[in-house]
Amino acid sequence: MHEISVAAALMRRVLAEKEARKLERISQIVLQIGPMSGIMPDALQFAYDSLREGTQLEGTELVIHSAELTTCCRHCLHLFDSRLMHTRCPRCGSEELQIMGGDEFFIQYLVTEKV
Amino acid sequence: MSEIIPIGEKVLSDNDRLAAEIRARLARLNLPSLNLVSSPGSGKTSLLEKTLAHFGGRLRIALIAGDVQTDNDARRLAAAGGALVRPIVTGGACHLDARMVSRVLAEMELEGCGLLIIENVGNLVCPSSYDLGEDKKVVLLSTAEGDDKPLKYPAIFRRAALLVITKTDLLGLSDFDLERAARHARMINPEIEILHLSSRSGEGMADWYAWLERLTRRPAAAVPDAGGNPLE
């Protein structure tokens, strides 16, 4: 799994932001992750929680918002949101579906604490 | 007091920046490039061996073969006639990243080459997150795997320009259904092109060669800006 190297890249990015913006303490990192990103949220959370120990981010929580997929039925044009892949339209039963969105993988925001 | 600092930046932006540099260098050389991705054993190296034999001296193909522990694939490709083959042994990493590719490319004599092909580490998940600066990702799916793979591992199918269904000589030995595989891939990515072939029997190989020839006959491309791959 590549979530270890992704977690390491995430920490480098956040520390660079901290430095550049002269932030004092970061309490949360908030990520947006979509099902088409190729990143498994649980694995990333686990990797981050193991890597942060003993670093400047030891006290910083990782919060992951999962983005949903939008699926469109090409037959009846029904649009529906879901996290799982559907192979049939729940309205008309057609298999001609198109899955849109879900590529998100970015840092949405950081929460900082001023002392 | 808490404060919210909006960032909105991609987590792998360091990789993307390096990939954009690679893309610009390849564009200056007018060298088309592919990144081949599949599960372990779907037939990437076999397809490249046949491809080298087919084009022979007519097309100089530069190759980079990524592997976790060995340089076996690079050796196979050199033995199959590859004149410019470099291994990347990742030493455990399950994917290639732009830094590894950039380092190897810096030492390659790419002048005179008509095509660059990167064989990624056998893995259907991790390589999808890393832009290597290639023009197109090609995903291979063998008929020995399930035709629901595009739905299970959608990220790479979303980003690939071409799906190559391999080992069609084995069709009938499993319940793999070409049409269902194509439908699932198009659900994820309606633009994806699809070929099916067998490196063993030779069936469908002419379509693959024609696809490569179209790619190598492209007009000189404008150097892309550093925006990288718009899908990522």
Ligand SMILES: Nc1nc2c(ncn2[C@@H]2O[C@H](COP(=O)(O)OP(=O)(O)OP(=O)(O)O)[C@@H](O)[C@H]2O)c(=O)[nH]1
């Ligand atoms: N029946 C059949 N077997 C094939 C075909 N292409 C490759 N194979 C076999 O599949 C196995 C794996 O092929 P490779 O070309 O090494 O696959 P790969 O994707 O490069 O594998 P990794 O680099 O380890 O991920 C070998 O035993 C090949 O002989 C094919 O078209 N038909």
Ligand SMILES: [Mg+2]
């Ligand atoms: Mg191989």
Ligand SMILES: [Zn+2]
């Ligand atoms: Zn419908």
